[in-house]
Amino acid sequence: MTHTAVVVGGNRTPFVKAGTKYASASAQDLLTAAIDGLVARFGLAGAKIDEVAAGAVLKHSRDFNLTRESVLGSALSPHTPAVDLAQACATGLEAVIYTSNKIRLGQARSAIAGGTDSASDAPIVVTEGLRKAILRASRARSLGDRLKALASIRPSDLMPVPPAVxxxxxGLSMGESQALTTTRWEVSREDQDQLSYDSHQNLARAWDSGFFDDLVTAYRGVSRDSILRADTTLEKLASLRTVFGRGDDATMTAGNSTALTDGAAVVLLAEESLARERNWPVLAKVVDSQIAAADYVTGAEDLLLAPTRAIPELLERGGLTLDDFELFEFHEAFASTVLATLKALEQNGVGAVDRAKVNVDGSSLAAGHPFAATGGRIVASLAKRLAERGSGAKGLISICAAGGQGAVMILEAL
Amino acid sequence: MGAKLPRGEVSLDDYRQDLEQSAAYARVTGFSVKDAVPATWLHVCTFGLQGRILRSKEFPFSLAGLVHVSNEMVLHRPVGVAERLRLAVTAENLQPHKKGATFELRGRIHVGDELVWEGSSNYLSTKADVPGDPPETKRLPMPEAQAGGASQRWRLPADLGRQYARVSGDWNPIHLHPLTARIFGFPRPIIHGMWTHARALAAFGGQLPDAYRVRVQFTKPILLPGRVGFVVDGDSFAVVDKEGKPKLVGELTEVPAAS
Structure with missing residues (x-):
């Protein structure tokens, strides 16, 4: 008995710049809102979903059961189990892989997969000195021991450790790592700004055409992605000062790098026969997926180019080439990540990607990148586009992640 | 010569809900920050108008002797945090009571012409005297606790009254600090009844219906800091002390949603 996992639809909050409209909402609030929007769209109030998988990159220790807590706050049946997953920026896509595999194995017939992140509500880390002293004090059996533990705290221990990626x-930030890649792969400022410009233009066109009407639910008075600059120009992007890289090699700006973002996105997946029974849309099936990791620590490889290892493995297993895809979704961590990925695929003999098929509805540069939410955003949008193209249309998703990892997936319209 | 309530309604057109305040309210009372707001938040929206009636020259009773006895509200349909509201409050239904007199502050909220929320707060004035026989008041049924006791335990911190005052605008000194509470005869501050009400509603999590009627009776004050339990059995719920005695008894029922 074989089972087919299909994408039924998706829902996300509009994405907003960190510290703005969602500043008072937690990652859990955002995920709950995304789930509730999905529940409303597909009439799932009170329904038991076989499993919900999601995660967050910036996670408080109180959120040890973030996804289950979000389910309990949503209108889904309390009998809906949930799991937290984490694979940095690939979290959302990994959640789709995990749940679709369960569906394919017959362990689940329906699932919700996605992710959430609030850079506004990020955990603040305390110094090691303070943390250890508090732990010692909580273990102390006498008042004297407790006071002794607390007395060991130095004034410098009280400084918070600012959050950083x-x-x-x-010891390099993601932007600094990517600056090394940008230089190594000789990605020009002009190419980066052009890709960023295209992202904004494409996302704006998708919004204007109503593409997101059944993919996004307004939240906290926001009904559209707030980072999107439909009116930005190549001249404006070219005028921005560089923020990563050194000297003449510096080409990366705030305009061609993603901004810190708040938001959440989820996807409804089902076994094909269940989707047909319920008269749910059957947008695309999950064909296959692959994870890979790069040796970036030694500098031999690039932090964010692990998808260039995953893609050939995935293509080989399916007997496919890059020419078999109508659409590509390369997550835009930075414009130069996408451009270096394309160059590497070509140089490694995997093949050339037609730029006109890449990120046709914009991607993270324009939409923003609430880390764990990006996978859900991409899967739902691509599945919808493929369904419009008609049966057999294939799409490839590629998401790079911290730790030198990359996740890729193939979707195909049924 | 009996006391008379002020006549007519006080109202506010085109009331804009404060997004930040509604999120802070959700945080303090245990709700998720959702665009569809809880019924108890809409009560908070009308709280300023309630105050205008209670502080008006025509209002016959002293504020110091007022006790919030019970509350009832109906959410007719989900109300969004971005919706503009028309708020109206009236004082009605003055009744004799064996300890004084009771009256209701009735609130109504419209969006456009549509009635979306109604609330009624029942107050007892121990310093009032209204002639006549007190009408009988029905006690809400106490829910049956599961074997083993309350299924939830809430820890109420010492500053919870100040936290709730900030998000609700109810700065009654009995809730704020031991010193101010002592002036009014409480050994420690007590939490606002409407916090307990909201927290109990939040305990239903995502299972709250789209439209509902919720009634609560405040039976005993909760001293701060404190620990209480929550018991639910079908439509009935209660907030209880460690012996299982009720601090608040309530009833939540789904009503057909107005579309």
Whole structure:
């Protein structure tokens, strides 16, 4: 008995710049809102879904059961189980892989997969000195021991450690790592700005044409992605000062790098026969997926180019080439990530990607990138586009992640 | 010579809900920050108008002796945080009571011409005297606790009254600090009844219906800091002390949603 996992639809909050309209909402609030929007769209109030998988990259220790707590706050049946997953920026796509595999194995017939992140409500880390002293004090058996533990706290221990996206093994921020890649793969400023410009133009066109009407639900008075600049120009992008890289090599700006973003996105997946029974849309099936990792610590490879390892493995297993795809979704961590990925695929002999098929409805540069939510955004949008193209249309998703990892997936319209 | 309530309604057109305040309210009372707001938040929206009636020259009773006895509200349909509201409050239904007199503050909220929320707060004035026989009041049924007791335990911190005052605008000194509470005869501050009400509604999580009627009776004050339990059995719910005695008894029923 074989089972087919299909994408039924999706829902997300509009994405907004961190510290703005969603500043008072937590990652859990955002995920709950995304789930509730999906529940409303597909009439799932009170329904038991076989499993909900989601996660967040910026996670408070109180959110140890973030997804289950969001389910309990949603209108889904309390009998809906949930799991938290984490694979940095690939979290959302990994959640789709996990749930679609369960559907394919017959362990689930319906599932929700996605992710959420609030850079506004990020956990603040305390210093090691303070953390250890508090732990010692909580273990102390006498008042004296407790006071002794607390007395060991130095004034410098009280400084909060500012949140940052730093690779623990290299000490480089993601932008600094990508600056190395940008230089190595000789990605020009002009190409980066052009890709960023296209992203804004494409996303704006998708919004204007109503493409997101059944993919996004307004939240906190926001009904459209707020980072989107439909009126930006190549001249404006060219005028921005560089923020990553050194000297003449510096080409990366705030305009061709993603902004810190708040938002959540979820996808409804089902076994094909269940979707047909319920008269749910059958947008696309999950064909296959692959994870890979790069040796970035030694500098031999690039932090964000692991998808260039995953893609050939995936193509080989399916007997496919890059020419078999009508659409490509390359997550725009930075414009230069996408451009270096395309160059590497070509140089490694995997093949050339037609730029006109890439990110046709915009991607993270224009929409924003609430880390764990990006996978859900891409899967729902691509599945809808493929369904419009008609049966057999294939799409490839590629998402890079911290730790030198990459997740890729093939969707195909049924 | 009996006391008379002020006549007529006080109202506010085109009331814009404060997004930040509604999120902070959700945080303090245990709700998720959703665009569809809880019925108890809409009560908070009318709280300023309630105050205008209670502080008006025509209002016959002293504020210091007022006790919030019970509350009832109906949410006719989900109300969005971005919706503009028309708020109206009246004072009605003055009745004799064995400890004084009771009256209701009735609130109504419209969006356009549509009635979306109604609320009624029943107050007892112990310093009032209204002639006549007190009408009988029905006690809400106490829910049956599961074997083993309350299924939820809430820890109420010492500053919860100040937290709730900030998000609700109810700065009654009995809720704020031991010193101010002592002036009014409480050994410690007590939490606002409407916090307990909201927290109980939040305990239903995502299972709250789109449209509902909720009634609560405040039976005993909760001292801060404190610990209470929550018991639910079908439509009935209660907030209880550690012996299982009720602090609040309530009833939640789904009503057909107005579309």
């Amino acid at each position: 730093i690779e623990p093994r290299t």
